[in-house]
Amino acid sequence: MRTVLRDISGRAESEEERGREIGGEISPLQDQLFLLETLMDNVPDSIYFKDRQSRFTRINRHAAARYGIASPELAVDRTDADFFTEEHAAQALRDEQEIIRTGQPLVNLEEKETLADGSVRWVSTTKLPLHDRAGNIVGTFGISRDITERKRIEEQLQRMAFYDALTDLPNRALFFDRVQHLFQRARRPLDNSMFAVLYLDLDGFKAINDSLGHQAGDELLVGTARRLERCLRPADTLARIGGDEFTLLVDEIGCEADATGVAARIHEELVAPIKVRGHEVFASVSVGIALSSAGFENPDDMLREADAAMYRAKTAGRAIGRSKAHPSTGA
Template identity: 50%
Template sequence: MHLQDVSGERRQAQIQQTFRVLGNNLISAVTTNEVATHMLNAADELFQWGCAFIDLYSQETDKFESLLTIDEVDGKRVVFKPQYEQLVPGSKTQRALEEGAFLILREPDVSVPATSIVSFGNDRPSASLMYVPMRRGSHNVGVMSIQSYRYDAYTDADLSLLQELADYCSTSFERANAESKAAQAEAVLLENQKRFDLVMRASNDSVYDYNILTGDIWWNQNARQSFSTGETDDWNRVWWLAQIHPDDREQINLELTNAMEQTAQSWSGEYRFRKAQGSYGNFLDRGYISYENGRAVRMIGTLMDITARKQAEEQLRHGAYHDALTGLPNRAMLIEEVNRSLARTQRRQDFNIGLLFLDLDRFKMVNDSLGHAAGDELLVLVAHAIKECVRPSDLVGRLGGDEFTVLLDDLADEQDAIAVAERILRRLQMPFNIQKNDVFTGTSIGIALSSSRYTTADEMLRDADTAMYRAKVAGKGRFEIFDLGMHAKVVYGLQTENDLRRAIQAEQFVLHYQPLLNLPTRQIIGFEALIRWNHPERGLLPPSEFIDTAEETGLISAIGEWVLRTACTEALQWETPANGKPLEISVNVSARQFAEASFVDAVETILQETGLAPNRLNLEITESLLVEASTQRTTDFHRLKAIGINFHLDDFGTGYSSLSYLHKYPIDVLKIDRSFIARFDKEID
């Protein structure tokens, strides 16, 4: 054998090994940067570059984005991130994109204009440059460039190999940019198929020569070592079929026979094949068929072990449809399964399904007190507990956070769903032992039933979520079954929110004033500001029609500030009574509004801008605000009190009714609810 032949074989072996390593690395690559890194590492193995970059092209913006750029600085490789504008006519990157791969070999004695120097870490120009486009079909993915500071470093053969490398990796960039895990998994499956096809062409690990007329099969040494049973192997068609897994044998034999009858030039098939140690592996069989007078006479091919690829594909498929923490099906799988079950309800009138939406109670408290590790452990234990409460055929999933779902198939009636919900409620009321602590949680459950004739999983999930929210509002630790009234209320709430946002901008609110009397003297000492909404379509609305929505959406802060400013401004216009004491103005403040970090500053600013004396302003609060008061909120109380503002505690006795709050907070006036007084009469009796 000539030295040149040996060198060529070594180069071919290097190429095959580089592509094998690259293929394995790309399977686990998640981001485009990881793909680019593996790609440049492979190129370095093949070409020993000094400067290299990969740019991605955007069809929408007509711009290049520098994905990965590496250059030498003081003998070390450094990553750079240049900023590119729109395509520059005549640039090398544009040329590669429009015309294809090209090679530049500069002469040693020819000076290079500064504008042509593409290196990023130093001022010396590259001597040998290769540019290749990356495409997926007709779609431009980007451009890859490998450059050397050595003269005549690359050849046309190197340029072709670099283009093959770019083509090999192009699909990986699209897969890394996929919008969902499910889409990524599907892209990886297609990418892996093409990738391993390319690697298989360069591999001769297991090669066979099948004489179709005699049935004899010649196998190379590697194949004999991999598949020999240690007995007397005949290595013919009968032996080959016997090594194929029984579940695959008939189908593979039929496919190969059909291919020969149709005079196909090539054939490929995947099947499980028995290895020398007796276990089965997954193999890709690819052969090229020769014919004489229309009759198949010979097939030469390779048998490639794709067991690792199959396992990787299964891991990707599992990861795309399962929650990493609990191992439960995730949202993507739930949507697919619910849609499949809903389609079945359309075909069978007697087939009904139910969807339970669970949201854990007090989960945040566990996270905040014991830490996120304890929270994760609780989620895993809850997942197991829920599965214990359902049938093996039911699907328990996790949507994320502390939200779980249960898909119940083939229900007799709604009582079946209720029974499952009650079992789950009872089970989750029991303590979970976490970090040697008994942790108590619970859940609120919403139930949606297919009797409402859903057409999509999103609709059913939305309504189950709505019912769960209703259960949580009603007191937690319970379930609610969705009805159309719930949906109407949600739609009404969304419409009210949108109208409220417009009302704030359009100043559609007005204030009505209720007089405050000094009972012994029967004199008016001030007024309480009561907000009304002058809705352009629904007329004048009381607070009960919109305050809850304002609280839930956070709009209460903007509305509350408007009320305070308007009330202070209008109070200045009131005449002073005969007794000479200016009239007071009382303004209601919600707990959420008071909790805003800017609340105290806003009050002080409004008083300064309007000129209202602080001692004329009464802020009316509720008991819930006192119970939830933090250290900061207590500070805010005393800060406002210090400038002269009065505090009125509204509806005292309807909530927690603890007199201890009156010692802790500077309350000036109690507005006692009648129900609180009525309880005294009953207790005395």
């Protein structure tokens, strides 16, 4: 225990000189304070104490460094508003007033801390009521652990799970999720909204790969993705769901012509060649459309039908294939 304290405190010499009995049976008040200070100043978390008006009465060294002040003493009598954005300070004040009112702690709050200088960190904070020896609540205290790195990795995992690394578009899983949401909405009574799934496959993509190389193929996929994005409205979802296959979820369409209109816009966007490794490549896609009004059971069925319609369009040499299942479009 002594060794550990010495290692982390860096005050071993003075401790030895004064002959303190850290951890001994009888520990004078001074030693208790010394222990507390050692703990406060060496934990890699921010610790603070505040009075009932949310003014700092004490913070530790880690917190001082985080708040951008030279020493912990400089925080005394100041408030969060002196160090954080107005919004953050207001939220902290609300939290602390609630703790004082209820006597209940707030445990592991995950919050995005923005300092006045604009720097952002994620922290996990536990805030508790501070009692005096008579049991009265005299303020609050809290401990904040920096979880920025964990958050960064979580976000990265989220991206890897739901986005395509090459084009940065949503992937199959996210696309299905979005379609699923619209199916759920459609089950609600009085919902008359219609949506469409467009299934796109690049024509002759294999030949690009074979003649210009795989990297050129990749660039064409990215270039096509950027062109397709121009055909979207904010609520739409464009995804890359396979090699040279893209899908588009178009919500809130009034009639079938709205969906074929989007397909026509896609063809227009792809009229101009895409520059790939110094070559001008003409990309074209075959498009299949499935409309929610055809009454599909689930997203799987709807996608399969859009895919089949695309395939029919491709084999027939037509630009746009419509869902057979839709009574008004036929095949």
